[in-house]
Amino acid sequence: QVQLQESGPGLVKPSQTLSLTCTVSGDSISSGSYYWSWIRQSAGKGLEWIGRVYTSGNTNYNPSLMSRVTISIDTSKNEFSLKLNSVTAADTAIYYCARDRLWFGVDYWGHGTLVTVSS
Amino acid sequence: QSVLTQPPSASGTPGQRVTISCSGSTSNIGSKTVNWYQQLPGAAPKLLISTNNQRPSGVPDRFSGSKSGTSASLAINGLQSEDEATYYCAAWDDSLSGPVFGGGTKVTVL
Numbered sequence: 001q002v003q004l005q006e007s008g009p010g011l012v013k014p015s016q017t018l019s020l021t022c023t024v025s026g027d028s029i030s031s032g033s034y035y036w037s038w039i040r041q042s043a044g045k046g047l048e049w050i051g052r053v054y055t056s057g058n059t060n061y062n063p064s065l066m067s068r069v070t071i072s073i074d075t076s077k078n079e080f081s082l083k084l085n086s087v088t089a090a091d092t093a094i095y096y097c098a099r100d101r102l103w104f105g106v107d108y109w110g111h112g113t114l115v116t117v118s119s
Numbered sequence: 120q121s122v123l124t125q126p127p128s129a130s131g132t133p134g135q136r137v138t139i140s141c142s143g144s145t146s147n148i149g150s151k152t153v154n155w156y157q158q159l160p161g162a163a164p165k166l167l168i169s170t171n172n173q174r175p176s177g178v179p180d181r182f183s184g185s186k187s188g189t190s191a192s193l194a195i196n197g198l199q200s201e202d203e204a205t206y207y208c209a210a211w212d213d214s215l216s217g218p219v220f221g222g223g224t225k226v227t228v229l
Contacts, residue, residue: 047209049217
């Protein structure tokens, strides 16, 4: 059974960088069969795709966040990570990592982690 | 504000049939497949219907999905108390080059 688990600080100060890691078990992210995405959910904007990374390290980002986002992959640890810089209160959300089948959508989600941006 | 449009709420009594609509455009539902997700309170979304009408292993057959043109529907036949949740539709969007989601429909079992 594929499982994903997010980890990282639950509180980030405004203007600082949000950093999260997703650890994958039950699948090898180096297999090349899937993409690996970050999605967030907030009361104000609902579910919003942030971006994805492939085994090769190639990335695609939501244009609305592209200037602030970096997603990377570490195949040796079976992990991928999210960095979102210059955060504001509008970035407060539950952040999910997910396995992405591209045109066929996300099939597995992590449990989610609440990140609050506040001083 | 969501790209895909869903009614905010739906309800029914146990045993009833409930349907949820999802409206999009030619850049998403009109050209790509639709997924439906179930989100129980305090939990992550779970894939309920894949590629318009396929149920992943373990999903009860009272859940079914369909798509026509730029719209899709989720039906729950024989509503049960454990179906009380929020349901989201999603589809790849060519403009975004990523998935877009509906705003969610909260289903209440009366």
